[in-house]
Amino acid sequence: MCIEELVLKYSNTLYKICIVMLCNEQDAKDAVQDTFCRYLEKRPDFTNEEHGKAWLIRVASNICRDMLRARSRHPKVSIDDLSNVLAAPAQRDVLTELMELPPKQKAVIYLHYVDGYSVKEIADILKITESAVKKRMQRGREYLRLSWKEEEGRWKTCN
Numbered sequence: 117m118c119i120e121e122l123v124l125k126y127s128n129t130l131y132k133i134c135i136v137m138l139c140n141e142q143d144a145k146d147a148v149q150d151t152f153c154r155y156l157e158k159r160p161d162f163t164n165e166e167h168g169k170a171w172l173i174r175v176a177s178n179i180c181r182d183m184l185r186a187r188s189r190h191p192k193v194s195i196d197d198l199s200n201v202l203a204a205p206a207q208r209d210v211l212t213e214l215m216e217l218p219p220k221q222k223a224v225i226y227l228h229y230v231d232g233y234s235v236k237e238i239a240d241i242l243k244i245t246e247s248a249v250k251k252r253m254q255r256g257r258e259y260l261r262l263s264w265k266e267e268e269g270r271w272k273t274c275n
Contacts, residue, residue: 123152126169130176137180147183151176213263221256224249 130151134144154175162168217225223242227233235253239246 119152119156122155122168122172126172127152129169130172133173133176134180137177138183143183144180147176147179150179154179213260216263217256217259221252221259224252225256225260228253 127148130148131144134147135141138144138147151172155172160168160171162171214222214225224238227238227241228235233241235246235249238249242249
């Protein structure tokens, strides 16, 4: 059976299994996609149609289990959850902008301005030089400055 036929025939079944296991629509879609990718990688030879269906279900279940294990080891916090914790709407905007920074700049900006660490302390924590911390902070501030300037320009044209 070709991949198109497999997808048409089993994707709905696999999706239902994955959604029940993961309780998350996007993760379930990813798991189904990963299942079919795994099929393309392995190209298993099935003795009959039931064997193929069982293989796909087993692979999907294993992928879901791996995703759940990863989720428990590396919990994530939604940006919406973080925004709700902050009181002022202005702080929500700043947090949203901060989350959009590249990871290197995000780390140093957060550690310095939110947690109050000094440049030297950040360098020790991240195991980088103080000049690298300063450069990342400079780039992060510049990114935020440009972002806010664009936002300000949008507000001027809207009002």
